Amino acid sequence: MNGLNVSKRTIGVNFTASEEARVQLWAPEAKEVELLIPGKNKTVSLTCKEQGYWIAETNHLQPGDLYYFELDGKKQLPDPASLSQPDDVLGASQALDISSFKWEDGSWQHFPLKEYISYEIHIGTFTSEGTFAAAEKKLDYLVDLGITAVEIMPVAQFSGTRNWGYDGVYPFCVQHSYGGAQGLQSFVNACHIKGLAVILDVVYNHIGPEGNHLAEFGPYFTEKYRTPWGNAINFDDAWCDGVRKFFIENALMWFRDFHIDALRMDAVHAIKDFSPMHILQEIRQEVDLLMQQTGRKHYLIVELDLNDTRFINPLSKLGYGMDAQWIDEFHHALRVTSGQEKTGYYSDFEAIESLAKSYQDAYVYDGAFSEHRKKVFGVKTENPGEQFVVFSQNHDQVGNRMLGERTSQLVSFEMQKVLAGAVLVSPYLPMLFMGEEYGEKNPFQYFVSHKDPELAEAVRKGRREEFKAFHIEGEAPDPVSEETFERSKLRWDSVDQEPHKTMLSYYKKLIAIRKSQSPLYVLNRKEVSVEYKKETQVIILRRQHKMQDIICLMNFSKQEQPVDVPVYASLWYKLLGSSDQEWAGPKDMPARFSGELALTLPPESITLYSNHYE
Template identity: 50%
Template sequence: MQLGATCLEGGRCEFLVWAPSCREVSLHQVAPRDRILPMERQPRGYWRLMAEDMPPGARYFYRLDGERDRPDPASHYQPEGVHGPSQIVDHQRFSWSDQGWRGCALADLVIYELHVGAFTNAGTFDAMIERLPVLRELGITAIELMPVAQFPGERNWGYDGVQPFAVQHSYGGPEGLKRLVDACHREGLAVVLDVVYNHLGPEGNYLWDFGPYFTDRYRTPWGDAINFDGACSDEVRRYFLQNALHWFRNYHIDVLRLDAVHAIRDFSATTFLQELAEQTREFSLGNQRTCLLIAESDLNDPRVIRPAELGGYGLDAQWSDDFHHALHCLITGEALGYYGDFGNVGDLVKTYREGFAYAWRYSSFRKCRHGASAADRPAQQFVVCSQNHDQVGNRMNGERLIALAGFEAAKLAAAAVLLSPYVPLLFMGEEYGEENPFPYFVSFEDAELIAAVRRGRKEEFEDFHAAGEPPDPQSPRTFAAARLDWSKRDQPRHRAMLAFYRELLRLRRANPVLARRDNNQLEGWGLEDEKLLWLRRWNEQAEVWILANFNTKEGSCSFPGRSRGYRKLLDSADRQWQGPGSRLPELIEGRCKLHLAPQSLVVFQSAD
């Protein structure tokens, strides 16, 4: 039996809710008519009702102990917001056109992360659809939606969601999300959905009224942890496991990105993440469609992505924060907060080779050793980026990399990511050099909560010794500043950046060496004083050399290749990319000295 409201034939609807803390539970229908229907107690704290004359679109609350009305914890739609009634959704009514869609292989993912509200001026799922061909033509194979579970108000990053099954009403609700996913599949694009299983938001979180969804045995940055391993945790797990399958089944989502799994406190012999991986695989096999799980984790723990037979949790991939941090610090020179652990070329070389820079190595920021080696894991199990919502938006002013380090540095970062053997992630707008910031924004209603969020944002930057006041997260102007300006794509400088990304993605796709998701056939060296990085990638027929200069002045080195000749495939300093101009030859024959432009990257391939 499915939690929430399940539509059946003849206008009937079955309701199931877990409320072990309640003495009695009734269904309070509020539209299209007002009535109270008692529910029957079931084993293990469940309450069930088979209701007649309860059509799709009807709105309801659960009345707890005859005293208070609460939205359904498994509501599929909250048209009046987090405090309003839940609405019945019949998922069988939507006419899908993606019957032939079988998902996207992990190794083929090129992910484009976006915020629905800021991606277009309208800020809806439907408004996104006309932009999909542009992303496909660029070389994107998957869009990643920041969380769309119902949150308070109309402006939020999505990590304050409080109804995990409901689709945000201001984005277009359930039907809007289905139209978007169907359109993505028509374009050959997979859809990644960001889901949050480590906490719920602070406003409109009514799970406390129903049962022990949370535990005070562990703490997270957001308060009490979700109860994944204590008394009654089987039913809490069921809630979140059904949630994951809900997105796969009812919305045809291809990949779930699991937010901050390091904050899922679970000491069970079989963890929630293992159960989730097992059920996802079963769903994929049963539906003949590839469904994947990608974790965000700051633990540098390869068990997250090792298969169960090797003692792992069995998730398909995870983000590599080390790659971002190593690249960011080389480009910007920043050394505050956790960036203090990075800054050497060798850190980036190690992430190219092994996925993590910190593999049981002492971290000055953490004041302890951190991580474990992931050298046994294939490259396709790591997602890397130069920017994402966290690394941009959690800066005090939400500055993008191009605003921090400039045009040439942004091209260098793009090439470093897209020419890696890993799964690349782009953050919306970076492909054309968007300068608009992406600050943190919310639209809470509770005055005390708004004040606490403002205080928290200021305190958050104490580690970084940031001066000044962060933008007011509650202000509509802060949200408006985050919107993409699509008109910039037609300006010469931005058009050149877009063309550069397109060429990088073409090389990644078409070049036999760069198309391999393999870091076993990869070697790297770092020249620390010069801030130069060399990467050699190869297959049985050819080798590719990638030389990157992270210095703000020209760099010189002898060409390290050993075969008879090499031809230049790409140089970020070329004028066609609005660069300062390249001093490198089109063809190298024998040993020679190369002069690399500041903050540039060049690619040579063996010509014989």
Template identity: 50%
Template sequence: MSIVRKIGAHYQAGRGTTFTVWAPKASQVELALQSPATKKIPLQREAFGYWTALEEEAGPGTRYMYTLNGEKDRPDPASQSQPDGVHAASAVTDHGSFPWADQQWEGLPLEQLIIYELHVGTFSGEGTFDGVRKQLPELKELGITAIEIMPVAEFPGGRNWGYDGVFPFAAQSTYGGPEALKELVNACHAHGIAVVLDVVYNHMGPEGNYLNEYGHYFTHRYNTPWGDALNFDDAHSDNVRNFFYQNALMWLRDFHIDALRLDAVHAIYDTGARHFLQELREHVTQLEEQEGRKYLLIAESDQSDVRLINPINQGGYGLDAQWFDDYHHVIHTLVTGERDGYFEDYGKPEQLQKALEHTFVYNGLYSEHRKKTLGTDATDNPASQFVVCSQNHDQVGNRMLGERLSQLVSFEMLKAVAGLVLLSPYVPMLFMGEEYGEENPFLYFVSHTDKELVEAVRRGRKEEFSYFASKGVAPDPQSEDTYLRSRLQRSYMTNEKQGKLREFYKELIRLRKTSPALARPDKPYMQVKLEEEKLVLHLIHTGQEPHLYCLFNISNQTQQATLLPAAAGTWKPVLHSADTAWGGPGAEMPHSLQAGKSYTLPAAAFIILEQETK
């Protein structure tokens, strides 16, 4: 593996703090202490452009910057705390003193994850880590087994999705900083909930980004939507790679995070013999051996490439799982009828059956939207390696008006879509508020302090949606109102219909967790048949007895469905989405059904049948 070197400020009780920074561009680096006393300490230059010094009097909370070449004071690129924002001094943290109470926690395997994606700033009224912590009993009661937190790396201001972070090691100060994040993780584990953290290793935000003043963090070799690419394979790249390896290890080791969701890995440009992602997996494997537990790496990619998740000894990168966008796109186009943008590649009914049986829809097929052949075959990869959803921050927030699915389809169709996700063989993920049909949008918002940057973001947003002029004007991303409109209302407590939808999600989750047929769902243990003209889906889980027969009508018309000949035996209904208990119009529940027998399914509805066993 490449160079391994600790960076940042590392405090040890009784010894002080060791400061280490990679600054090969500097001819002189000084530690500029700002509190409790003001003084400057020269750093010693070491191999590969690292500078270091031990300061015995610097303890937790000490504010500091680095003076480069006797001229500029800049925050630490590997700062673990930015209490006053991206332009101010860094602060020393103490990882050794936190009172962890999760010693018995061993994490959860992929197949047990029911993920809930949330944005810290809009999930609660407080908009903080503590606000999330207070809602954990609600999530546990729903049946959630993991939360996925959108990026928390320090970004400018207090409003941002998190993808403009410029201090990857520092938990956002306005969310509560590093100690509050640890308290949240500690509480999650006490509730039996795993924590997935979204990290961004494909670009850095624009405001407060001082990396170029320190070293060769970027390369001109690749053009990206954010400018020069991060340097993973050019000269000096070993040390840039080390920067991000150390970041990943810090979240897992010092914050007890269970899994990392790696943002848009297709935008990590690396043509070297050992890809950054492969080496990241190897570093995390070493940490697993040291800590005696498993950590998960989950990639986001739009390339439909199993190389990400295939074992290293088979030419893969060895990651544990990846997001599976095809499933979202197939469902979304079938239930909404939308075909704009990348949705033009979807909307064909047969794609739903293919996504269930073979995973990737584009598995070596020509993509009309991309004008090229796309994808690999994932048929033999376990279903637990793929995370699916019907909504997420991208698919909702990148719409001009941020509409959730609750604004695009009927109430009954919301339940049908929930069934397609939670009864699939894949790892299900919900987007915050989905479980009760939240009606507030999730919009794109920022709070930059650079006026020129603010105007550039506004112009870019308007240009991006110029062809949607008939639908109105894109909300101002800098406006606080845009941010406040994106907060959850939690109206299910007063809205009866929303309350029933939440109870429906709760029951589906319970069935997924307790039904023997869904204990380890996978593609080889399923029978799938889609009646394309009717949009009637037969999904039979046969992993363990009693088997489950999930019969969906995802059309907007009543349909007659006949149980498949292969469905031997007698089947008893256990749940009907149209039942009045779930806010539905009511449905006649059959006493039992058998293969070859027909049943009338209401529009946008499904029924779950359990096989009678002797």
């Protein structure tokens, strides 16, 4: 690909060792391009090279200077590859030298993906301050919890200071109100020093609505395909090479210049690309080349609403080479099994039965007819467990409810413990959503801070329309209101209060068990077996590794349920019982027993037994 260099950023404004600015802009249909530096009253003309790239080298632009591009003597526009927007999305870009950050993570050793226990955070609501610096102060808490990887929701610059992050319009620019590029670099540096990997959520399927100037520079979008956000990003139409380079360089920048360990790519099923080499495959190739040069390991994880192993199969098997995918189906099955409503896409899932299948087969729909989709859906998968990310809640599944209720508001204290256990004993990669580990009561609602009154009203109207069938539950919160944003922040003062304190201790114990017991942390799906009893709402999950067995007994019903499980071991030792009084439960389960496993399971409980005593 023309101009692609994995070892350094080439598009936008970059600086040499002598602080000379090297400027490169892709504007294939422009006749004239100039760089404007208003603070110095300077104008620098760019020269057009092949395939629509405009180039300049100048000493007039220095780190910290504000600048614009002017195309054909008309409108002044910020840099599409801007690294800083101190005056919001409509203001001038600011030149930065991101290579000047003093990293202290030289001893960081990135661990295998199978060791990921992820924790999803939204920088704006994770702390009261809503900054990277404030989030850094919580890292010891996450280490103590047992987390191994912090997943950051998107930080690409968006309009205002309140947004989930999926309305970013400058993919290379870190949200200024969070602390900008240096704030993110400092956060990643601090994570690595404390032994935490960092996953960054990026959006390559659409660009936000306010401050989106990409189409004014070139054909970044195509009318060939429509998406929920309008015209698709142009990955396979005329002039697509420049667009592909733009996003490939973006992925490489996060890994190389920000030391990010993994990218979580949003809704890749919405990427429209019929090129001989899909854009995800090309990103995989270039990231592989970067890893060869640096010796550092990086992972590519996708959010995927398709049960299609083509995305996670390696390039050698004609796959797209993604390392892992989110499987919402596990979440949907778990939510329905816990007694929550079967509306919308949840209607496709059966309590107990669907969850048992997901434990065994990863995909619930792997070639069966989906009533919700009105078609046969999915394929069977033999991919290893470390290629699937599971959770009991996440930003989407909480925030896309009308009132943004967390699981703590929807199920009992005892059921919360069951859901946590169900995720952490799975043969997949577990992920927590910020605050769930102590039963946060504040909602996580949808919020934006668009400046355009018409756009803001359109978002309000859209949310009202989306939930008009739920009028009995009240009005949907105003997404533009600052109160909606403030209401969505974590209440850290509740961590030391009951019952939150007990819930937090319970999560710590669960995670410690997950990390210490080889049948749980070895993600061999061939050593998993599942039995279920739909009439009693009981699932018996067996995990095995070498000579050790762990039996996970889950009762999702509101009544005691007897279980009788043939076992071969002479002695069984309790690893954890969610119903134990230690966890504010109603009944202690036996600490050990011999012979056949015959027990009465308390309502809404999970109990783990092992044939090894440690």
